[in-house]
Amino acid sequence: MTKKEFKVLSPTAILGYGFPEASFLRGIEQKPDLIAVDAGSTDPGPFYLGAGKAFTDREFVKRDLKYMICAGVEHKIPVVVGTAGGSGADVHLEWCRQIIEEIAKENNLTFSMAVIPCDVSKENVKIALDEGRIVPLAYVPELTKKDIDDTTYVVAQIGPEPIIEALKDGCDVVLTGRCYDPACFAALPIMKGYDPGLALHMGKILECAAIAATPGSGSDCAMGTLTEDSFILEALSPDRVFTCESAAAHTLYEKTDPYHLPGPGGEINLENCSFKDLGNGRVEVKGSKFVPTEKFYLKLEGAKCIGYRTISIAGTHDPIMIANIDKVLQQVKERINVLSGDNKRSDNLFFHVYGKDGVMGSLEPNPNVKSHELCIVIEALCPTQDQANTLCSVARSTMLHYGYEGRVSTAGNLAFPFSPSDITVGKVFEFSIYHLMDTKNEILFKHRIEKYEQGTRK
Amino acid sequence: MKRNITEAAKVIRSKNAGPYELTFDIMFKTKEYFEHFKENKVINKKMFAELYKIPEADIMTIVWFAPANAVKVTIKRPISSGAPGETDIYGAQQHAPLFNIEF
Numbered sequence: 001m002t003k004k005e006f007k008v009l010s011p012t013a014i015l016g017y018g019f020p021e022a023s024f025l026r027g028i029e030q031k032p033d034l035i036a037v038d039a040g041s042t043d044p045g046p047f048y049l050g051a052g053k054a055f056t057d058r059e060f061v062k063r064d065l066k067y068m069i070c071a072g073v074e075h076k077i078p079v080v081v082g083t084a085g086g087s088g089a090d091v092h093l094e095w096c097r098q099i100i101e102e103i104a105k106e107n108n109l110t111f112s113m114a115v116i117p118c119d120v121s122k123e124n125v126k127i128a129l130d131e132g133r134i135v136p137l138a139y140v141p142e143l144t145k146k147d148i149d150d151t152t153y154v155v156a157q158i159g160p161e162p163i164i165e166a167l168k169d170g171c172d173v174v175l176t177g178r179c180y181d182p183a184c185f186a187a188l189p190i191m192k193g194y195d196p197g198l199a200l201h202m203g204k205i206l207e208c209a210a211i212a213a214t215p216g217s218g219s220d221c222a223m224g225t226l227t228e229d230s231f232i233l234e235a236l237s238p239d240r241v242f243t244c245e246s247a248a249a250h251t252l253y254e255k256t257d258p259y260h261l262p263g264p265g266g267e268i269n270l271e272n273c274s275f276k277d278l279g280n281g282r283v284e285v286k287g288s289k290f291v292p293t294e295k296f297y298l299k300l301e302g303a304k305c306i307g308y309r310t311i312s313i314a315g316t317h318d319p320i321m322i323a324n325i326d327k328v329l330q331q332v333k334e335r336i337n338v339l340s341g342d343n344k345r346s347d348n349l350f351f352h353v354y355g356k357d358g359v360m361g362s363l364e365p366n367p368n369v370k371s372h373e374l375c376i377v378i379e380a381l382c383p384t385q386d387q388a389n390t391l392c393s394v395a396r397s398t399m400l401h402y403g404y405e406g407r408v409s410t411a412g413n414l415a416f417p418f419s420p421s422d423i424t425v426g427k428v429f430e431f432s433i434y435h436l437m438d439t440k441n442e443i444l445f446k447h448r449i450e451k452y453e454q455g456t457r458k
Numbered sequence: 459m460k461r462n463i464t465e466a467a468k469v470i471r472s473k474n475a476g477p478y479e480l481t482f483d484i485m486f487k488t489k490e491y492f493e494h495f496k497e498n499k500v501i502n503k504k505m506f507a508e509l510y511k512i513p514e515a516d517i518m519t520i521v522w523f524a525p526a527n528a529v530k531v532t533i534k535r536p537i538s539s540g541a542p543g544e545t546d547i548y549g550a551q552q553h554a555p556l557f558n559i560e561f
């Protein structure tokens with residue numbers, strides 16, 4: 001029997017990036033079977049997971065969610081939101097849940113919501129480590145118990161399974177902690193019997209919404225339509241189209257190997273995948289396969305606090321200083337070691353020299369500075385904020401008045417755009433867990449259900 | 459005569475592939491350019507390592523992806539994203555040396 005088409009509306013690449021109302025309404029007119037959005041990424045770095053903060057703005061997250069949840073409730077379309085709060089730890093999940101509660105209240109909505117926490121207890125990670133069920137990903141150091149202890153929140157990227165359990169309970173809205181991006185798009189169609197390879201590959205593209213169209217945009221909507229043996233992509237703004245090339249190109253994005261996309265419990269295999277232009281900006285994709293792995297691995301993520309940062313931003317326009325910049329910076333570091341009576345003090349000091357190698361650092365292939373001016377960001381990274389403030393201050397004043405060899409301009413070496421010149425940045429985090437955990441095929445993440453009646457949580 | 463890669467490629471970019479890897483995509487303007495680069499192995503571990511002054515062992519994979527007329531090179535990130543000494547959290551501005559490739 002040929003299955004009916006299954007339509008998934010993806011409003012935006014990241015919850016909180018926004019989308020045009022007209023595109024969203026065009027999507028709703030097509031009567032989608034699911035509205036789904038991915039809210040997360042590790043791209044903005046370790047701070048947001050480690051500190052339990054969202055990297056998107058609350059107002060805009062609420063704005064996006066209001067459209068999605070109001071339309072979902074009105075038209076009885078399930079809404080799935082993955083990786084609440086950007087990093088998907090319990091603290092992020094609660095942040096996003098409160099936003100949804102506000103929306104329910106302000107719009108007198110009646111619906112049921114499943115909330116799926118995805119934190120893994122440190123105890124369970126340690127047990128898995130002892131039992132040899134933790135595998136580092138490429139270039140990631142072996143996990144230690146100290147790393148686990150130092151990590152603030154440990155999250156697991158869940159696959160479609162826990163979302164399916166929530167949808168089976170008839171929930172209208174599903175809000176998850178850390179979630180494999182494609183899973184929030186793929187869970188409902190997989191539950192309804194659609195091919196997991198196609199559903200996940202479609203989710204992989206839809207999670208970035210119209211970024212995979214051309215011209216691409218992270219803040220515009222896209223629609224994916226699953227059929228028995230293919231899926232079809234279309235943009236929901238008349239300004240954009242999907243082409244074979246844009247869809248295929250997106251498959252490369254942020255991945256190690258475009259033919260093999262690993263995820264929870266297996267990989268999407270694209271070796272026999274084909275893209276066909278259907279005209280009118282629509283592209284049909286066939287042949288994507290889901291290949292389960294023997295063991296069911298989930299990816300764990302975590303970050304640990306490694307200290308506090310203070311920075312100062314300065315510039316130089318002096319040709320003699322610019323010509324000798326490496327030497328000057330080295331001598332400033334040595335001077336700081338002497339001043340502080342600690343010959344390792346300057347290990348906590350980083351100079352970001354824009355106009356030289358500020359962008360590429362160790363990968364910079366061009367040793368010659370051609371700029372007529374340089375921006376120097378002085379960064380102090382120390383165990384306490386006070387220490388970072390002190391080190392940044394001393395580095396700034398030392399560099400400002402340092403009498404480097406050949407100096408002609410003796411009034412000051414740096415131009416500061418701001419007063420105060422030093423900026424206290426706060427806690428600094430580093431990724432400490434980025435490992436696979438063999439879950440022994442257990443579904444570890446259970447949802448809880450919240451019911452809202454006329455806006456009131458029951 | 460040697461020609462510059464910008465004649466043949468329409469996209470040259472870099473990005474994190476997770477916090478521990480950096481991945482580079484070159485998408486060619488036509489199937490012909492893609493085939494030419496692939497057959498002649500214009501992009502290879504040796505040249506890439508020289509371009510970025512990294513050991514060949516730090517190059518994880520070079521994958522030719524025909525559906526997008528593209529080649530993808532993934533390398534070990536010098537440090538994990540956001541670690542002390544970071545210069546580019548997203549890894550999105552590490553592509554410029556690729557503009558020097560000739561064919």
